[in-house]
Amino acid sequence: MxxxxxxxxxxxxxxxxxxxxxxxxxxxxxxxxxxxxxxxxxxxxxxxxxxxxxxxxxxxxxxxxxxxxxxxxxxxxxxxxxxxxxxxxxxxxxxxxxxxxxxxxxxxxxxxxxxxxxxxxxxxxxxxxxxxxxxxxxxxxxxxxxxxxxxxxxxxxxxxxxxxxxxxxxxxxxxxxxxxxxxxxxxxxxxxxxxxxxxxxxxxxxxxxxxxxxxxxxxxxxxxxxFQQPAALVGYSDQSVDVQSSSLQTMYRLNVGGQSIAPNNDSGLARTWYDDSPYLFGAAIGVTSEAGKNVRIQYSKDVTEDIAPLNVYSTARTMGPDPKVNQNYNLTWVFQIDINFTYVVRLHFCEYQLTKINQRVFDIFVNNQTAQSGADVIGWAGSRGMPVYKDYAAYVTDQSGDDEIWVALHPTVSMKPEYYDAILNGLEIFKVNDTNANLAGPNPVPSEMLVEAEAAEKKFSSSGSKFGSLVGGVAGGLAGCALAVAIAIFVHTKKNNVGGIHAKSGNWLPLYSHSNTTSKSTISGKSNASSHLSSLAAGLCRHFSLWEIKHGTKNFNESKVIGVGGFGKVYKGTIDGGTEVAIKRSNPSSEQGVHEFQTEIEMLSKLRHRHLVSLIGFCEEDGEMILVYDYMANGTLREHLYKSNKPPLSWKQRLEICIGAARGLHYLHTGARYTIIHRDVKTTNILLDENWVAKVSDFGLSKTGPNLNEGHVSTMVKGSFGYLDPEYFRRQQLTEKSDVYSFGVVLFEVLCARPALNANLPKERVSLADWALHCQRKGTLHEIIDPHLTGKINPECLKKFAETAEKCLSEHGIDRPSMGDVLWNLEFSLQLEENPGRVVVAENKANDAYATHTALLGIEEEMANKEVDDLNKNAVFSELVNPEAR
CATH class of the missing domain: 2.60.120.430 (Galactose-binding lectin)
Structure with a gap:
């Protein structure tokens, strides 16, 4: 090979x-x-x-x-x-x-x-x-x-x-x-x-x-x-991939839980093993450890130094010491790949802490499918300090919803092990040639900002810069104008996270740079991320000191954690002598942190609406990126629909929440100075205050116009699994109709009280959007609605609600209603529910009523937009519980 x-x-x-x-x-x-x-x-x-x-x-x-x-x-x-x-x-x-x-x-x-x-x-x-x-x-x-x-x-x-x-x-x-x-x-x-x-x-x-x-x-x-053994094909218990007879491309090689290993430390094979932290998903990143001097790592006849160096097996990442916390999250890594290829995921294990079987037992998931149930490293290896590895294969198609591979570990609760934990020492991913003897993927597409930087640089060059010809068409050239340099600095600031992390662009999940060191630039003792905030954004938000934040969270005490998300952990804290707030702290190894921090502040500092979260302030000291919101008493919409012990919401409550969320999205699309596309609409990003008023949250992925209808966001689509607009995914062109599609999934989620994706169901039912549309068109939708709602919804209301959700999920954006139309239909559904005997008005009268409603809505939103300094005390943070993939 x-x-x-x-x-x-x-x-x-x-x-x-x-x-x-x-x-x-x-x-x-x-x-x-x-x-x-x-x-x-x-x-x-x-x-x-x-x-x-x-x-x-x-x-x-x-x-x-x-x-x-x-x-x-x-x-x-x-x-x-x-x-x-x-x-x-x-x-x-x-x-x-x-x-x-x-x-x-x-x-x-x-x-x-x-x-x-x-x-x-x-x-x-x-x-x-x-x-x-x-x-x-x-x-x-x-x-x-x-x-x-x-x-x-x-x-x-x-x-x-x-x-x-x-x-x-x-x-x-x-x-x-x-x-x-x-x-x-x-x-x-x-x-x-x-x-x-x-x-x-x-x-x-x-x-x-x-x-x-x-x-x-x-x-x-x-x-x-x-590659002497076939790799088990995930999802097919009786099939495997013959790796030995295949050609491969090395995609990733990671020393999990340890530092990068240089080639001259790889037992003569000269492989480079990189730190895994840039690929960890979310704030729950577990803990790392290293084998003690009293533990001897030794190879076997099946695992030699050709498989991996001893340094890989002498470090590991585990979930942590708290069994309750461990049972509520997955230890997850995310990797960007090319679609329409089979990938072999090789996992390296060595148990150097425990000595007996059934002490640490866990499940392994690849792309949300179970690759291995009840993994027990001691059971595989036979003793402590003995390396083993396992190969799993997965086929990623253009129908799978994203060009990523997710690897996740979770304790096997059913086995009742001594410790609810999981362990991983190393990870490799290889692309397998297709049936046409091909390993080639597409060229990545330069990001929007790099294209703009190049255009700006060329413009400067044409005006007489001596350096234009030297720099050529390369974005961020070293001797270009101040604008190009500023953009280059902006690019580099995102590289300076742990391990040299970089933000995404193109159609690959980025790897981090050559350097194994961390280089943090600070300005006046503040993280360089803060230097990119506009003066207006910084002026409209309160700037908290790090001491205030630590004091309000008891120095980020774990007992104060009320949620985790892609940005980091969320703490319940207090400010100003007792005011409850939600404090969202960036995970230092988050690959989205700087971007989300900037976007959230830039967006929310300029927006005020009853159905949007209100940002109180931020902190940017000592490399920290922290956002402060009002505490949301009733959490996320999702936790009131399923997977919790909370009492179910009534149908009227659900309708009113949907209407509130639609109002917030409609304001984003039409009420602000520019069209704002949320890009991550889902039930965990719809939050509920103490009065059950819905507020749209999490603007970390949002995009603003004015030319978004013509512009491509990126070849790597951003959003959450199960909610992604298929047209946006195919064309990589973002419009407000992408939010409408995602909201359609939310509507069916509210009606059916089940996740947008459920890999444990039969294949045709995994996607809620697909299954709900199938049932709606067959006339069997009533069979899949939340049992708590059975017989409690007016038939006319249910019909109107389901039709609205169905239109939102139209394959093509042009066929979907605007968010204003969605809002109108939801309010009409509420009228049908509250007045079951009322005769439906004629279509022309309904249109007149809609026109009047829209005019009033515009006045209301205009007034709301003027309340810039009146922070809404019912706002909250984003991604409280179990966030979906980004």
Whole structure:
């Protein structure tokens, strides 16, 4: 099997991995998040090889190739590794040209092999003699700089290795911009070569005229056979994936609960294992630990150092010491991937704390499906300190709702173990080739802000900047104008979280950067996130000191926690001598924290409405990002519908709550200065005050106009599973009708009192939206409504309510009603419920009434909007209980 790595350079890149020494050094690519768009994509990273040696004792081969493409002689990189010219491995050098990059990005770890390249204008192959039936790592390096005045955007090409497509219409320039990286490395593991020859073919793309191909470096390294067992296919008890006969792409390689492991510490295999914290979902991130000196970790015949180094098995992440807390959350990681591929998830375990079976037993979930019930590491391994690993496979399609893989652990309560806990030591994810021998995914799409930055930079350049031509089309260029620099700084601030986290952009969940250090910039003792708040937003909100926050929460005492969400934990606290508030504190490893913090303050500081939450203030000291809201006495709508012991709401209460939420959304769409699209409408984001007044919350994902109807938000759609507008998902174009779709799911959720997604139900019933529409069209909707409502809803009211929800869930946004229409229909449904004997008015009279209602609503909202300084004391925080996926 071979591994292929690709590197792509870009000026906005930064702290990259250290190159290693030793020929066998493995690699792992990492994704980064582009600061502007809550979504950025897969990136891979380097490893270094120092000599032409066998990677492992398990391999009988003694060859390896480390080539600097376009070099005239032997060269040595910054790590002392020797690179040789590629000429003698080319099938023909007549249709290629040797070039040198015009610009050296500061983030390049070495001039070798990046500054030299070979350009191809037609199909060319490299041929390597390798040992038959030997797995290989094939690593390719790319630095998309300017070569001989060629347009970097024309560098689009295919890469095929022994019949397997590794890259398809690959644009190094576009990928670099989307990932804010200067270079990219990708690693592919191909099935063993039978003939003894490895052929790597590079072909310029035919999709656009003038395309060319280029490459900076190639490595061919033998590797041990680490895929000897089939992987169980999740969701199919009798099926598995034959990994050994498949070609793979390494997507992630993580040292769970520990620090990054450099390639030279990987038992001669030169893999890089990264910190897992950037991929943890939510504020409940568990606790980390390390094996004590009295515990000896030792390999077995089934698990050797080829599988993972001892450092992986000597650290772990567990859920924590509180069994009650552990039973109410999952320890979850989220990874961005390409759709329509099968993925192998390899989990590494080593129990070094406990000694007996049934002490720590847990369930393993992959993409919300049970991969393993009752996992007991001691039971698998036989004793403490003995590593084991398990492989699970999952197929991710474009019908699954998102291009992500979720891995979650939860205590197996039914087994009544001694400790309600779970453990994980390491994690790897590999993409499996499809039936067409393809491993290539699409190019990521540059985020909206990067596109704007590039446009601004070009505009500045055209006005006479001396640096415009130097920076070219690269967003955030180092010598550009103040605007471009400011945007670049904005991008980098999002990188400076723990482990170098980046915000999402494009169609990959970002990996973090090369650096394993944390770099926090502060201004006047405040986190740099705060420096991006507008003066108006900061002026309209109270700025709490960290001392006030700590005092009000008893120093963030766990007993004060009343909920967790994607942003972090929510505490019940007090301010000003006794006023109850909800305090939402960012999780330091949250990948969405800075963006949500900014957006929530920017939005809520300018909005006031009876049915929107009101923000009291914020705190931004010592790297903290904290939001303060009024305490919401009755919590979220969801906790009053199911999965709680609270008494069920009456139908009238539910209708009034839906009407209140619709009023809030209608105001966002039409009453504010610009159209505001919430983008995460769900029952956990509809909150209830002590009078049961509904308020829409959580504006961390919201987007504002004025040109949203024409603009793409991102290729990586944001929202929550089960509520996502399918049209938005397909077209990646956000409109207010996406909120209408999500609200339609909420309406059926209110009626049926069941989750938007329930993986425990038969396949056709998993999605509430699909199942409710099916029943509505068959006339059997009454069979799935909440039993507490049976016989308690006026038939005409139920008919009108169900029709409204059905229209909200129309496949195409143009067929969905506006939120104003939804609001009108819900109020009419309430009239039908309160006046069951009343004759329905004629349609024209209803329209007249609607017009009058809309005019009055506009006056009401205009008055509400003027009450900027009158903070609503019934507002609250967002995502109190069991938030869905982001």
């Amino acid at each position: 071979f591994f292929c790595l690709l590197y792509i350079p870009l000026p906005v890149s930064s702290h990259f991995l250290l190159f290693l020494s030793n020929i066998s050094k493995g690699f792992f690519f990492r994704e980064m998040k582009s600061a502007c768009q809550i979504i950025v994509f897969v990136l891979f990273f380097p490893f270094t090889m120092n000599s032409i040696l066998v990677l492992s004792g398990s391999s009988e081969s003694n060859f390896s190739y480390i080539l600097s493409c376009g070099a005239s002689g032997d060269e040595t990189d910054a790590d002392g590794r020797k690179w040789t010219p590629d000429t003698k491995f080319l099938a023909s050098s007549d249709n290629s040209e040797i070039v040198t990059a015009l610009y050296q990005d500061p983030s390049l770890p070495s001039t070798v092999p990046y500054m030299n390249a070979r350009i191809f204008t037609s199909t060319t192959s490299y041929k390597f003699s390798v040992s038959p039936k030997t797995r290989l790592w094939l690593r390719l390096y790319f630095y998309p700089s300017t070569y001989n005045n060629l347009d970097p955007s024309k560098g689009c090409f295919y890469v095929v290795a022994n019949g397997f497509t590794l890259l398809k219409n690959f644009s190094a320039s576009i990928t670099a911009k989307a990932l804010t990286q200067a270079y990219i490395a990708r690693e592919f593991s191909l099935t063993p070569v039978e003939s003894g020859d490895l052929n790597v073919t590079i072909t310029p793309s035919t999709e656009q005229s003038g395309s060319y191909a280029f490459i900076n470096g190639i490595e061919v390294i033998p590797m041990p056979d680490i």
